[in-house]
Structures are given as structure tokens and as C-alpha cells.
Amino acid sequence: MGLRERKKQRTRDALIDAALDLFLTRGYEATTVDQIAAEVEVSPRTFFRYFASKEDVALSLTADEQRMLLAELAARPESESPFTALCQAMRSLLQILREADETEAGRYLRCQKVVHSTPALLAGTMRLVKENERRLVAEVARRLGADPCDLQPQFIVAVFVSVALACFDERTQDPAVLARRLEDLLALAERSLCPGWDLPVRSEAAEPASAPG
Amino acid sequence: MGLRERKKQRTRDALIDAALDLFLTRGYEATTVDQIAAEVEVSPRTFFRYFASKEDVALSLTADEQRMLLAELAARPESESPFTALCQAMRSLLQILREADETEAGRYLRCQKVVHSTPALLAGTMRLVKENERRLVAEVARRLGADPCDLQPQFIVAVFVSVALACFDERTQDPAVLARRLEDLLALAERSLCPGWDLPVRSEAAEPASAPG
DNA sequence: GTAATTTATGTCAGTCGATGACAGATGACA
């Protein structure tokens, strides 16, 4: 990797760190892009060449996590049922967060604190999650051999996302605590859902528009 | 109600209608607050005395719906199980939308179209839904005789919200079609969830911090 | 009916987020 690439990566990381620090101390709204840029000694214009918006820099780590979740799901064996695969992907993601080095873990914690204390960033997180939900549905539909427009893949992912979001609580920042909470919720989901609810169904009564066998 | 109140209501409605029309024809981003204000012949400053932001005027109807859903839930008899009460509240809300007069129905449809074609407004909708989710959880917890921090009320509301959001699809704008889609999804949820999953549980194994009998 | 009070609105100035255009600086590469 060339000098240019490394420099860009360093600037990007510096912008994220400076932004998170300022957001934590002065608050998200009270922090201006100019201040972030000044901290890293780049022009405000340069900031917007790295991040599309002030929100973007705060949620860049969250966006990374969403991408990683999708990747972990794609890596799960086809033999797992869709919901199981989603849960395992989530566990893998939490494991990655727990294994992160000091720097990354610190960034993660600061990001969590900032997001949880800023309504606008909570909304942005929802947006990212919803965008990723579409991709998760596509993957689950593929695994089920179903269409992404079918209700079942959407329902499966919706239940998973709601569980994952319920973990995402203002009091839950440490990955270890988050993992515990996830397991509790997954156990509750397990008790509440019928066995085989996330398995492909042979076209029973309510499938009017599907090809006949 | 005095003249002043009526005038304010008319201005507010006019701002919403003008905004939705402009958003539909020119697009949300391309429409400026100045244009909306000019259409209603008030100053831009006055616009911001009625709505906190440009997003606010686009989502004011959505916010109303969320408030109505909460009110409908509160009106359901205590004898209904929490999830049943949530579903019935949703059905009542859709019924209200279907019974709305020409003016309101038109506003509703335009609002739906604008929101579905604008990522920023979809994100804003998520924010409103998530805010309301907290209130729904509180009400469900009350019905269960549980704490709002317990997992069960959060899980019940999360499943409900995910179903409700799955209805909220870009192709689903007409309340009648929406009602049909809701019923399909509720039927799927019914098949997937164990009987009694949303009923209060006697403190089994995993309730360490509750008072002993 | 008029005066006093309250409240809504308009005007103005200003901050901040975000973008396009252009010019200069810097790393990549022959």
C-alpha cells in the first residue's frame, strides 16, 4: 500500500477520533465540522471529502458493523436455518468486537456513548439498520429458496432485527454485557417461537400466485 | 374555539398541504422552506414557528398516526393479551384511516408517497416509530404487570413493530391494501409463535431479582 | 368602545452544514 493510501487512512481515522472526542465532551450538536477539521489540521472542505456529512463520521463505525453482520451471515453454512444463521452471525460480530485491540475497542465504546446520547444519531442508526435489513432479507430469501418479496423472509429478518435492536440499549455498551443481553433475548425468542418456524414451507393454502407443482 | 386558534389550524394545514404538494412535484430535497412559506404567503420564519424542521412538516401526519396507535392500545380491554391488543389497536388505526374524509385521505396518500420516495424521511419515520416503541413497551409492561426493562414486553412490542413496519412497504399505500398485507403478516406471526407466548410468566428459573413468593 | 395585555407574525442578521469551481500542492510513475 502506497504512502498516499496510508496517509488517507490516517487522516480518516484521525477525523473519526477527533469527532468522537469532541462529540463526547461538547455534545454532537454543539460540535461544528470546522472544529473537527481544525483538530486534525485539515480544511473543512477536506472533511466533506472523507465523510458525506457530520452524521456520517459519527456513524461510520456503525455502518462498518452492519457490513460485517451481512458478511458473517453470508459466511454461515447453508445447513443452518435462516434464523439460526442470523443469530450465529450476530454472535460472530460480537466476538469480533470483543477481540478488537485497545484502539478499536475505545473507538467503539466512545461511538456507542455518543450515539446513545444523541437522538439524531439514534435515528441515523435506525436508517443504517433498515438499509441493511433489505440485504439481510435478500440473503435469507436466497437461503429459503424464496422471493425477497415473500412475507416469510421479511418476517424472519424482522424478528431478528427487533431482537438485535432490543440489545442495542442505552445501558448496554460493553460488548460482553451486550453479548449476555443478546443471549437472554435469543433464549426468550426460542421459547416464544414454534419449532421450524423459519424453515421453508411447502406451498400450503395461502400461496395463490405460485407456480403449481 | 377562538378565531386565533382556528386561524392557526388553517395555517398549519395549509403549510402541510403546500409542503406535500411541492415535495411530490419537485422532490423533498429540491423543495426549500422558502417555497413552502411563499405558497402559503407567510414568512419563512413563521414556518419554523409551526414546524421544528422541514422534515417535521413532512412527518407530522406520521407522528399523528403514532400517537393514535398508542391511544388505541390504551383503549383496548385489559382482558386481551398484549400482542392481541397491539394487533387490534393497529386494526383500529387502519380502520380510522379508511373512514377518513376525502381531504384527510388525500393528505395521507400524498404523505405516504413522499415518505417512501425519500430516504431521509424513511429514516425520520424509523425515529418516530422507535420513539413510540418506548411508550408501547411501557403500556405492554403495565398490562403484564412487569417492568418496562424486562425482556418480555420489549420482545412482544419488537415483534409487533417489525410486523407493522413490514407492512409499511413502498408498494403499499392504499389503506385497504395495507390492511390486507397486515392480516397476511399477522397470520404468519400467529403460525410462527407459540400459544401463550405473550402472556405473563410465573417467575421461572431466570428471574433472579424478583421478590420470592 | 377603548385601553391594556397577550400572542402571532415579519424583518433582519447571523450560524452552521453542505457543495461546486478553481488553483496549488503532493505523491505516483515512467
Next chain:
DNA sequence: TGTCATCTGTCATCGACTGACATAAATTAC
């Protein structure tokens, strides 16, 4: 070293949003 692509800073500008103050209108008191 010189050329090229790319990164960066400067400048100008737009649009969302806010505070302060003055004006106009409705409400209330008398």
C-alpha cells in the same frame, strides 16, 4: 527529473435553522 493523477485549500454560495426586536392582530379588562 518531468509528467500525470490525485489530494487539498480557498472562495463563493445555497439552504436549514435561530435569536432579537418591532409590528400587527386578537383577547381581555374596564
